[in-house]
Amino acid sequence: xxxxxxxxxxLKKQTAFCCGRxxxxxxxxxxxxxxxxxxxVLATTNxxxxxxxxxxxxxxxxxxxxxxxxxxxxxxxTQAMTDSTGSFKLPVSQQVNYTVTASHVGYKTxxxxxxxxxxxxxxxxxxxxxxxxxxxxxxxxxxxxxxxQSESMNVEVVGKDFIQRNLGGSLMTTLSRLPGVKTIGxxxxxxxxxxxxxxxxxxxxxxxxxxxxxxxxGADHGLELDQFAASEVEILKGAASFIYxxxxxxxxxxxxxxxxxxxxxxxxxxDLIGKTNNSLxxxxxxxxxxxxxxxxxxxLTYQNYGDYKVPTDTVYVxxxxxxxxxxxxxxTAGRESxxxxxxxxxxxxxxxxxxxxxxxSRSGFFANAHGLEPRQVDTLLxxxxxxxxxxxxxxxxxxxxxxxxQYHTGKHLLQADIGYQRNFRQEFSIYVNHGFMPPxxxxxxxxxxxxxxxxxxxxxxxxxxxxxxxxxxQLTFGFNAEHQDNQIxxxxxxxxxxKQTTSGIFIYDKFxxxxxxxxxxxxxxxxxxxxTFHYSDWFPSEGEFVTRANAFTRSFNSIVWSAGINYxxxxxxxxxxxxxxxxxxxxxxxLAANGVNYHYFSYEQGNQGLNAEQSYQADVTLxxxxxxxxxxxxxxxxxxxxxxxxxxxxxxxxxxxxxxxVFNYSQSxxxxxxxxxxxxxxxxNWLSAEALGEYLYAEQLSGEKKGFTLPFSPPPSLLLNxxxxxxxxxxxxxxxxSVDYRLTAAQNNTVPPERETQGYRVMNIQAGTKVNFxxxxxxxxxxxxxxxxxxxxxxxxxxxxxxxxxxxxxIILSAKIPFGR
Amino acid sequence: xxxxxIIILAGGCSKNNEETKDTEYPVIDLSVADAFPQQxxxxxxxxxxxxxxxxxxxxxxxxxxxxxxxxxxxxxxxxEVQTCQMGAVKTPVNPLLLIKSISIPTGLxxxxxxxxxxxxxxADAGDYHFLIRLVDKAGWQTIKGISIKxx
Numbered sequence: 001x002x003x004x005x006x007x008x009x010x011l012k013k014q015t016a017f018c019c020g021r022x023x024x025x026x027x028x029x030x031x032x033x034x035x036x037x038x039x040x041v042l043a044t045t046n047x048x049x050x051x052x053x054x055x056x057x058x059x060x061x062x063x064x065x066x067x068x069x070x071x072x073x074x075x076x077x078t079q080a081m082t083d084s085t086g087s088f089k090l091p092v093s094q095q096v097n098y099t100v101t102a103s104h105v106g107y108k109t110x111x112x113x114x115x116x117x118x119x120x121x122x123x124x125x126x127x128x129x130x131x132x133x134x135x136x137x138x139x140x141x142x143x144x145x146x147x148x149q150s151e152s153m154n155v156e157v158v159g160k161d162f163i164q165r166n167l168g169g170s171l172m173t174t175l176s177r178l179p180g181v182k183t184i185g186x187x188x189x190x191x192x193x194x195x196x197x198x199x200x201x202x203x204x205x206x207x208x209x210x211x212x213x214x215x216x217x218g219a220d221h222g223l224e225l226d227q228f229a230a231s232e233v234e235i236l237k238g239a240a241s242f243i244y245x246x247x248x249x250x251x252x253x254x255x256x257x258x259x260x261x262x263x264x265x266x267x268x269x270x271d272l273i274g275k276t277n278n279s280l281x282x283x284x285x286x287x288x289x290x291x292x293x294x295x296x297x298x299x300l301t302y303q304n305y306g307d308y309k310v311p312t313d314t315v316y317v318x319x320x321x322x323x324x325x326x327x328x329x330x331x332t333a334g335r336e337s338x339x340x341x342x343x344x345x346x347x348x349x350x351x352x353x354x355x356x357x358x359x360x361s362r363s364g365f366f367a368n369a370h371g372l373e374p375r376q377v378d379t380l381l382x383x384x385x386x387x388x389x390x391x392x393x394x395x396x397x398x399x400x401x402x403x404x405x406q407y408h409t410g411k412h413l414l415q416a417d418i419g420y421q422r423n424f425r426q427e428f429s430i431y432v433n434h435g436f437m438p439p440x441x442x443x444x445x446x447x448x449x450x451x452x453x454x455x456x457x458x459x460x461x462x463x464x465x466x467x468x469x470x471x472x473x474q475l476t477f478g479f480n481a482e483h484q485d486n487q488i489x490x491x492x493x494x495x496x497x498x499k500q501t502t503s504g505i506f507i508y509d510k511f512x513x514x515x516x517x518x519x520x521x522x523x524x525x526x527x528x529x530x531x532t533f534h535y536s537d538w539f540p541s542e543g544e545f546v547t548r549a550n551a552f553t554r555s556f557n558s559i560v561w562s563a564g565i566n567y568x569x570x571x572x573x574x575x576x577x578x579x580x581x582x583x584x585x586x587x588x589x590x591l592a593a594n595g596v597n598y599h600y601f602s603y604e605q606g607n608q609g610l611n612a613e614q615s616y617q618a619d620v621t622l623x624x625x626x627x628x629x630x631x632x633x634x635x636x637x638x639x640x641x642x643x644x645x646x647x648x649x650x651x652x653x654x655x656x657x658x659x660x661x662v663f664n665y666s667q668s669x670x671x672x673x674x675x676x677x678x679x680x681x682x683x684x685n686w687l688s689a690e691a692l693g694e695y696l697y698a699e700q701l702s703g704e705k706k707g708f709t710l711p712f713s714p715p716p717s718l719l720l721n722x723x724x725x726x727x728x729x730x731x732x733x734x735x736x737x738s739v740d741y742r743l744t745a746a747q748n749n750t751v752p753p754e755r756e757t758q759g760y761r762v763m764n765i766q767a768g769t770k771v772n773f774x775x776x777x778x779x780x781x782x783x784x785x786x787x788x789x790x791x792x793x794x795x796x797x798x799x800x801x802x803x804x805x806x807x808x809x810x811i812i813l814s815a816k817i818p819f820g821r
Numbered sequence: 822x823x824x825x826x827i828i829i830l831a832g833g834c835s836k837n838n839e840e841t842k843d844t845e846y847p848v849i850d851l852s853v854a855d856a857f858p859q860q861x862x863x864x865x866x867x868x869x870x871x872x873x874x875x876x877x878x879x880x881x882x883x884x885x886x887x888x889x890x891x892x893x894x895x896x897x898x899x900x901e902v903q904t905c906q907m908g909a910v911k912t913p914v915n916p917l918l919l920i921k922s923i924s925i926p927t928g929l930x931x932x933x934x935x936x937x938x939x940x941x942x943x944a945d946a947g948d949y950h951f952l953i954r955l956v957d958k959a960g961w962q963t964i965k966g967i968s969i970k971x972x
Contacts, residue, residue, distance in 0.1 A: 659888045659920035704960075
């Protein structure tokens with residue numbers, strides 16, 4: 001019997017190994033091709049004969065090249081159109097003053113006088129949107145395309161339509177349809193992004209230009225973002241520290257607010273949403289208006305949901321059997337609200353917007369799994385209603401005040417973002433005497449008896465930059481600074497209070513080497529300081545009030561860089577390559593954790609001696625676009641000389657860890673590689689098919705877990721889609737019927753304390769249309785998630801550890817009803 | 822720069838030799854002769870009992886820890902199939918609390934745990950949990966929770 005098991009194991013390893021080698025060789029091949037292309041490009045660009053031309057580049061006010069812009073010479077009838085890098089060339093014959101005009105759909109036409117004195121003369125245009133309301137989908141698509149073509153890293157841009165079609169329990173779940181993006185989730189409303197298997201503090205989420213700071217480190221914490229308020233989300237996969245500083249190791253998720261309304265408008269919309277699985281109902285009401293220069297935009301969102309349903313009636317929480325009456329996960333109901341108010345001024349050269357928002361949520365934790373010791377599960381109380389929220393539960397409030405301003409003069413575009421945010425999070429549960437805690441809660445203690453944890457974070461941020469257009473160069477330089485003040489409360493302890501200040505300066509040059517080649521180079525310096533505060537237990541352990549945290553200060557500095565190329569020749573092929581170094585300052589938890597995490601029966605031990613984590617990443621994106629085919633292959637390779645890892649050891653600790661297993665933070669060499677493949681085929685104008693695949697391999701090359709992978713490594717998966725768009729039915733505008741079939745492989749490559757996860761297949765259906773409603777387009781969307789009520793475990797789910805399957809079938813109906821002028 | 826990537830990659834390739842990594846959980850065996858306590862077992866106040874169990878691992882054992890805490894609130898986290906007859910829910914006064922780590926000599930795959938434990942005469946009688954946690958050197962942990970009575 002053990003013999004057979006071993007053989008099987010060996011076989012599995014063999015396949016994993018071969019598969020890994022196969023991907024590596026494909027990757028090597030790609031790299032070789034890339035080098036060939038770069039050499040080719042360098043060879044061809046030197047031959048550029050002196051011509052009598054006026055040439056130049058056209059970019060948007062965001063600094064993105066604009067393609068398809070018509071540039072003309074007034075009075076001569078000469079015209080040219082810009083290419084994908086925004087470049088144009090106009091042949092001239094006389095040495096006179098020419099008026100050069102650049103015009104583009106949706107942008108203000110701009111004219112410049114050029115005194116031509118022979119040879120080649122350069123001129124640069126920065127176009128501003130006609131009105132800043134880019135609601136029209138095709139313009140957004142263009143912008144997304146421009147963004148992809150002018151960035152050497154892997155960028156995905158999704159708009160409101162994508163969010164509406166794939167609406168999940170949270171913004172991050174919605175985004176997880178994209179290849180390379182997964183989430184670490186808990187329950188039906190909380191989740192955090194994973195980009196290519198890295199998450200927590202290795203992904204930066206920015207909201208309205210300011211880095212969103214909550215409690216990103218906690219697997220059971222979500223992100224405090226209102227997905228109705230997001231108009232566009234940009235996902236940057238790769239080494240992005242050079243712009244975003246510490247943490248942007250795996251990438252960035254940039255959530256953008258809605259654009260200011262058009263002049264002379266007043267209107268809004270009402271969103272209505274309902275979900276069957278957790279009986280969610282919700283609404284989001286938007287009202288906006290603008291005279292000429294002044295505008296306002298406001299939104300109110302409310303969602304209320306009950307316990308969610310899973311396709312099982314029994315779960316085993318660390319071998320303990322828990323029954324789920326009617327398959328509902330007891331105490332996972334929640335409420336969410338979002339309040340947003342934006343107002344600002346838009347002038348010819350200057351614009352400034354103030355964003356005010358407050359996102360609040362209160363949600364229950366699955367009662368049988370909180371603290372793993374399933375104490376205090378009162379089935380009578382917990383099962384009396386599906387909608388009530390009993391203990392244990394969490395309550396989070398995130399307040400933001402942000403100002404974004406920009407001033408455009410000559411070749412300069414000056415931008416500044418200033419922000420204040422406060423993340424206030426509380427976790428309530430009935431007092432349980434873990435470890436050496438007294439059996440009865442002392443009445444003399446000034447911590448509320450049900451307050452298990454509290455984190456109060458206040459963050460002040462400032463970003464400033466200047467975007468300078470110098471002939472073929474677009475130079476961006478600037479600085480970011482952030483100060484955090486973190487307080488804690490509650491009867492349990494994990495991380496001490498701390499203060500943290502980080503700052504960085506950077507310079508980034510985008511250089512149009514030729515009409516088809518764009519080069520990128522960036523350099524950044526960061527400095528950060530973290531100061532923790534003292535903490536002692538309020539109860540004695542074996543007669544001693546142990547000190548869990550000493551006050552100490554650490555400082556870190558780092559130089560990061562990035563280099564990249566975009567090669568977009570005429571025709572169907574395009575190539576992007578990027579190589580960059582990123583870094584991450586250790587967080588307070590990694591440096592100073594010293595307590596028991598009863599979610600995992602683990603005693604987490606911080607390490608004051610940790611170094612700033614460094615990461616080197618190479619990215620290649622190959623594209624092939626024709627009318628019928630859209631193919632994109634994006635492999636990457638990533639190496640960490642000192643990845644910070646929470647290592648489960650073979651020891652127990654009595655005094656500090658109350659007999660639990662010691663998990664200590666250590667650093668090891670790690671390599672990761674993988675990639676995504678996206679293939680889209682348009683059969684005709686009403687039918688298209690799509691395949692989105694992803695693969696990831698991670699391995700620790702040193703340390704105690706040498707040979708093991710990293711935790712939360714998503715297994716390979718493939719999403720197959722067929723979309724039908726009945727263009728011939730005139731009454732239905734933008735109608736679609738789309739089927740997603742996701743095949744996920746088993747994840748047998750795990751590291752303690754993870755268990756292996758079996759493969760699964762899940763089907764989702766999306767359908768929707770716009771119908772005429774008082775001459776305005778009313779948008780209807782329907783989604784069926786997990787059509788066959790498949791029982792499966794998601795390797796990156798927080799509840800995976802307790803074998804809890806994902807949510808069962810869920811039908812989501814939503815409507816957007818616009819009003820106003 | 823891609824050249825660099827290939828060099829790093831080659832470095833990664835050659836390292837990929839899949840050393841024998843431990844992927845198995847350690848085992849707590851209470852079925853061996855004279856293993857004590859057993860599910861629904863009883864220990865006496867004012868006396869000393871001996872905790873006996875056999876622990877095994879495919880590669881190398883790490884350490885064992887024992888946690889005895891009251892279950893007067895009936896927070897069952899027993900991992901055993903058999904349920905025990907429990908007393909009424911009550912408020913603890915002076916419950917027995919014991920957290921003890923038992924070190925295992927390095928390099929062993931099998932170890933017989935023998936640990937004497939005192940039960941104070943003034944401890945509250947009633948239902949208790951006897952939680953055994955075993956880790957192997959690789960960091961895999963197995964937990965066994967059994968219900969016992971203190972009389």
